[in-house]
Amino acid sequence: MVSSTDVQKLFLQSLLSRPFVSATLAQTIWARCVAAVKAADPTLQIQHSSNRLAWDDFVARINVDLNGLDLEFKNLHDENTGREMYCLVNLKGDDVAQLATDYTPNEIAFFKAILEQIMLAPHESYCISSLAALREVSNLKSSMTKTQGELLLSSFVAKGWLHKTKRGRYTLSTRTELELLQYLKSTYPEEVLDCNVCDKIITRGIACPNADCQNRMHFHCFATYRRQKGTCPDCTTDWPREATDGGLIPIGEGAARDGQDAKRRVRVRSVDTSDDDSDEGDAEGEDEDEPAATQQSMDVDEDIKPKKEGKGKGKGKARARR
DSSP states (O other): OOOTTHHHHHHHHHHHHOSEEEHHHHHHHHHHHHHHHHHHOTTOOOOOOSSHHHHHHHHHHHHHHHHTTTEEEEEEEOTTTOOEEEEEEEOSSOGGGGGGGTSOHHHHHHHHHHHHHHHTOGGGOOOEEHHHHHHHHHHSSSOOOHHHHHHHHHHHHHTTSEEEOTTSEEEEOHHHHHHTHHHHHHHOTTTOOBOTTTOSBOSSEEEOSOTTOOOEEEHHHHHHHHTTOSBOTTTOOBOOSSGGGSSSEEESGGGOOTTTTSSOEEEEOOOOOSOTTOOTTOOTTOOTTOOOOTTEEEETTSOOOOOOOOOSTTTTSOOTTO
8 A cells, every 4th residue: 555654765765775865866856756656646645845844844754764773864065065965874883883884894994094094184184195095004904905905095985985185185075974973073072173154064164364263164154154244253353255365274175284194193092090900991002101191193203292171062172273
């Protein structure tokens, strides 16, 4: 027996083959699902409209169906194009484990190492060069070769887990920002920054030139905001008309500096020494008798320099580079 709920079933089945879709494609699929169900039973009354409220209501109903499976159909704007994208997101467990369907444990370890170098990249550049990415192969305790590493990097890009820029640098992809957001937030709480307009993760955009201001925006969010106001919403510093006019601090590849990939950066966790009978929690690569500063990154051959205390949502990150 055909029913109106078959629209949701057809829609979800279509997502299994394409878990990552643009908003335009997702709404097109929805319309086709409605048409298919109506063709099977013309007497059914199925609500469908091209307006945003109707679409949001349909997505809400989809997520009710997905709730029991610990999945969610979430949206995010692509940081490069500003296009709205949707993805089926796993809400339970280690999000990086989703890669296990396509990659081996060693390959996932390589992916995690690439993510770490991207997240710890200095100057809020959130990118690494191809050479720095391949250097992670030698840091893995595996038999992986650099040729295999190159093929893996190409696979990560082809499947949407990484984005490769025209300059040949690797950055986070929209898929990774959607599907692995909880992993990124829990692993790199000080490095994950939020856009002050849309409140979503930002790895490409602009920052206020005022060193004491923590305002950051995506390029597309800045363009929308700048059409209405000409000053920073936090500190009222005058801003240029366009993000490319100069005067604003770049976030992402535009902030990358020559030679910044020469040294591998590592993240050091604090060691709990309150229990002398337990040595659990020692960070990999640390000396047992020398506890490190809490959640900080450093070049492997530099002294440890504590960061400023965070204020939440990444907005408390030190801006000394400005």
